[in-house]
Amino acid sequence: MSQSQNSAKSSEIMLISDLLETIGFSDTGLQSPARKIIETAGYTNPRKINIATDKVRLVEAYVENNFRLVCSAACAAALDQKQMRPQLRVKAQKCEFCNGSKQNKLLAKMANDLSDNNLLEILVVGGSTQSANTLNRALKHCKINIKIVEGTKRTNLKTAKILCRSADVVVIWGATQLDHTVSQVFSTAADPDKKVPVARPGLNALADAVNIHLANTQN
Ligand SMILES: [Zn+2]
Known part of the structure; x- marks a missing residue:
């Protein structure tokens, strides 16, 4: 194609690689x-x-309707599995699960690694109602089951032991709304192998601590 033809058509066409980039296939590995x-x-x-630029919308809609666009295996696993669309890798910012959020990506990895290790019952002691809701909402399609004990709710040792016994992992989330007595009773009740102390607030800190715990138990 000559230079003049190229510029005459430039308003009606775009590079296929640019179109793919827009959808989220940001490098050659994702584009092919x-x-x-x-x-x-x-x-x-x-x-x-x-x-042709008039095909761009159609291509976008075709890809988005027929594929789960995800940035990682963990994000694919965290999505609703009822939608049986095959998965396609995209950059994180276009991922249907995490949308480029570091926190959501960490939570997806945590949930995926826990279920891979057959650790399905997770007890979280402490944290705000808001963070509990965020956690449950983000991970509602994951195989793991998260039970949350409010950090201000007094629990006796017997009840704490029962709760810890049926859990595979007990997260004791310090630096949040967690009374010393509640933290103490669960710390005593939980088997040391199951216990994951988290020293910082925020879901990133929780996911980091669980991921480190998993990495250590695998070694
Ligand atoms: Zn993702």
């Missing part, structure tokens, strides 16, 4: 499987470099 998919669907063919 995506490119094959849009070729198979008939939107382009292997010889083409450009695509």
Whole structure:
């Protein structure tokens, strides 16, 4: 194609690589499987470099409706599994689960690693109602089951022991709304192998501590 033809058409076409980049396929590794998919669907063919801009919306809709766009295996596992769309890797900012949020990505990894290790019952002692809600909402499709004990709710040793016995991991979340007596009673009740102390507030700190605990138990 000559230079003049190229510029005459420039308002109506765009590079296929730019289109793929917009959807979230940010590098060659992510673009080549995506490119094959849009070729198979008939939107382009292997010889083409450009695509008509009026096809752009259609391609975006096709990819988004037919595939789970995720940045990692953990984010794919954290999504609602009832939607059986096959997964395609995109950059984190376009991920349907984490949307580029470091916190959500860490939580997805935590949930995935816990279930891979068959640690499904997680007891969290402390934290605010708000962080408990965020945790449960983010991980509602994961296999793990999170039970939260409010840090201001007095619990006797017997009840704490029962709760800890049925848990696979006991997170004691210090630096949050956690009374010393509550922390003490659960610290005594929990088996040392199950206990994960978290020294900082925030869900990032919780996920980090659990991920470190898992890495240590695997060694
Ligand atoms: Zn993600």
